[in-house]
Amino acid sequence: MPTTTLTKTSFSIRDLAAEFDVTARTLRFYEQKGLLSPGRKGASRVYSIADRARLVLILRGKRVGFSLDEIGEMLDMEAITNQNPSALVDMLERFHERIDALNHQREDIDAAITELEAGRTWLEDRLAKREPSEEIKHRARAFEALAAARMNVWTGASPEPGSHDTTS
Amino acid sequence: MPTTTLTKTSFSIRDLAAEFDVTARTLRFYEQKGLLSPGRKGASRVYSIADRARLVLILRGKRVGFSLDEIGEMLDMEAITNQNPSALVDMLERFHERIDALNHQREDIDAAITELEAGRTWLEDRLAKREPSEEIKHRARAFEALAAARMNVWTGASPEPGSHDTTS
DNA sequence: ACTCACCTTTACGCGAACGTCAACGTAAAC
DNA sequence: GTTTACGTTGACGTTCGCGTAAAGGTGAGT
Known part of the structure; x- marks a missing residue:
């Protein structure tokens, strides 16, 4: 069974920003690039646990030297499928x-x-x-x-x- | 007992550019940043084997994510000594x-x-x-x-x- | 009602790491 | 001599990954 379990299931932009030490601007930027597509509650972004998972992959991709575009391609398997x-x-x-x-x-x-x-x-x-x-x-x-x-x-x-x- | 031995002992800007798959502009840029300081024969740059060694370190530093400034600091041990x-x-x-x-x-x-x-x-x-x-x-x-x-x-x-x- | 905190979009700015002319010198080859 | 190949120094342009206002919306607390 899992080594660690997450308590929350949805996150605000500040939640994720704080947790991963990036700014909100960064998250919006990633969204604008198509790397993330959080839901909305009113106008505010609501990040699901899957969005969070993608963010983990994005940041790791960055750390190993991939560009955001490259990361986008690799993450978007559904698009590839078609x-x-x-x-x-x-x-x-x-x-x-x-x-x-x-x-x-x-x-x-x-x-x-x-x-x-x-x-x-x-x-x-x-x-x-x-x-x-x-x-x-x-x-x-x-x-x-x-x-x-x-x-x-x-x-x-x-x-x-x-x-x-x-x-x- | 070296695994490989280099034939040449000095290099033109094109030599190094071709060997390491960078442009001449890049090498001049590195020099301008103080990372390289090749000799001159007339106006042309002449790269020693030590310059080439530094270039190897620079490029590797880049590949593992260091900025050129950081690389410069790490390479310039003599300056640190003072x-x-x-x-x-x-x-x-x-x-x-x-x-x-x-x-x-x-x-x-x-x-x-x-x-x-x-x-x-x-x-x-x-x-x-x-x-x-x-x-x-x-x-x-x-x-x-x-x-x-x-x-x-x-x-x-x-x-x-x-x-x-x-x-x- | 008013402040406050937090969210939004739009948009210009910036530093890093070069690319890309432009204009020129030089040295060997034809 | 002149063409060709390679070198030089500016200097401006470009892309990436955001930073940084600017201007405003939204809901909770007082």
Whole structure:
């Protein structure tokens, strides 16, 4: 059974804004882009639990680097359904591309974390034993050198999403 | 024992642009922002192997969601070195935040991949056995329902990197 | 009735990250 | 010499993702 259960079943624009740390403007903007379509009580927006779910997906999509338009496409499966088979094939291909891109992005993230960790320990060392500024400069260059040394590992260009790349 | 070795040791603006699939304009822009500082041969830019290394870091930083300004700060360790200890502490804290954010982002990516995989299999099923459009619509709603069902797992808001910050 | 809090739409503004001319220099190739 | 290819520096244009008023509606509390 569920790990967590939600108490509420419908939300005001402020509810969601506060919960997900976005502004009301943002939610209206998403609606205007067709990403959300909350109900109305009078003129006021009323977000269902499904709207909230979509918002979660939207925000996560954003965090992993998708544009709002891309997110819109991916979310709107019903619209896809009404397409002809060839459109479905196109969409499928784009899903594959997306998945590949995300997998690649994971590697990027891991690499970035590694580098930040290196920078962190470097900073911590710096703080622990305050060496003369001459030595400091030397270390700074050492860090640059580290970057240069990794050249061999990096291999080179980045296979961008949507290209016919032969990933090294 | 490097996995790959680079033949060239200096590069033209076109070389790098082609290799990393960016425009020359982009490289000039990065230079203008202080992220790169290639040498000159006459008026033309000459990029060293270290410049190329920086570019790799810049592009990766971009892919994982950093702004160019942020990347600039992180890359410019020498400048940091000349700061006073308190500035170093600040920087260290920001490194920690960044690392946390990246770890969180990994989870997001994994979740996004899971969802895209779900969408993929759904699409593939759609293509395999072409059911009547009535059934199709039903399935479409099933996918939406799947999203709704996950609500319980999602728990809610995303813990953002600067916990209690008032980002107006 | 009046304030207050919260909602609405419309619309212009903005910073980031470039794109896209325009106008020009330069160096090798024909 | 002149065409071709590539380089340069401005400088303005564009897209995205909202921010920020401006002007007003709606219901609850006093």
